[in-house]
Amino acid sequence: MKCFIHADMDAFYASVEQLDHPEYRGKPVIVGGLPGDRRSVVSTASYEARRYGVRSAMPIVQAARLCPGGVFIRGNMERYREKSREVMDVFAGFSPEVRQLSVDEAFIDITGTEKLFGPPEETARKLKRRVREETGLTVSAGLASNKYVAKIASGMSKPDGLFAVPPGGEAAFMLGLPVGKIWGAGAKTQEAFARRGYTTCADLHQFSEDVLAGMFGDSLGAFLYRAVRGEEAETFETERGTHSMSAERTFPFDLYDEFEIETQLFALASEVFFRLLQTSFQSRTVFIKIRYGEGFYTEGGQETFRDPLGTLNEFYEKLLALFRKKYRPGKGVRLLGAGAALEARNPARQGELFDESNEKQRRLEQSILEINAQFPQAALRRGRLITLRRR
DNA sequence: TCTGGGGTCCTAGGACCC
DNA sequence: TCTGGGGTCCTAGGACCC
16 A cells, blocks of 8 residues: 655745744745836735735735735745755655655655654654754655555645545545535636636536546646545656746746847846756757736747757847747836757767857856856856847 | 746647558 | 558647646
8 A cells, every 4th residue: 555645845935044043933934026026926825924914925015005014025935945955865765766846845755664653644643843953944744555645635734733544545535525626627717617606626526527528627626536536646657857947937026128128138048058068958949928008918939949059148149039929019028038948968969068159158158157157146147138238 | 806937737629651 | 644641750839747
């Protein structure tokens, strides 16, 4: 019998802030932006802040109205990632099979670890204690015979709880839940449930897989059929790798000036390209994203080329061409994004990356990358960005 | 109350090939 | 001389997750 823990940190970013700043403990902490930050949203609200109605994804200005006395913090991803590594190290002490889902949660396969840590519930309690002792943070745990049910169970126990679904009790556990608890059915699917009058998993359980597929499409239908029965989600069974890399920025005020927009595009291209250089991937596909202030309307464009990208300059030129093709002049740009689809580097064609014409440019870009890595504060970038900073 | 940033996966249509 | 069918790659858009 398989046995999994889903471990999910409680209000992770806010908890790290309260750990690092004892004066914030017991206070409503809101990570995501300062009260005056236009267009920022709440990333994490501490449980104290949730009592005021503050929630993730809520605009910061709204959070500031609900909780004027709150401690507002923009956030420090570097620090959260560092803390995340500490937590994951603790998990690794309980099983070699740890599957990290995001910065603050993971599945831990504890199948067959009874001799080392005792029965599953005891193991989960030990894990929670170890996380608290070694990192100063609390974690909620769900325990079940498969990852999907463990994931839902951990959500039932927040904060700092433990919820165990007994083996064989998976379907009964799911059937008692409202459709809102189905992980993988978001706002749109919830609306579709509501239109049809479905409120609990039991309402969905009465349908065959074919009927669900007819209502929701083959893929979602098959997923829902399994989910309400407490069966493993197939997406958890396939190992997934990195397929793309991107950066995007929402501007406090819409941009209208084309030079400024293109300068921002260059900044995004630099970010992505230098991150790309630090991986073992190459890219032949670039993409952009434009969101207009008017109507919150978003459109994208992408293009695939025969040969992999060689230089930042080349990446930027390709993004710029796409942008000029898509952009509707005169419209205010709210958000701009740039990215690249990744593929394994082809060693046979490696030589082409270093062809004559690109070699000088590549060396220059590589040294900029190295200097930036060594002296982050130096921020050595191309002239175009320096111009941007002065404006 | 206007709605972040970084990702993955799915769908649907068109091009192209056999 | 009326236009099959399956596989694969590409593009655009959307749903969903934390």
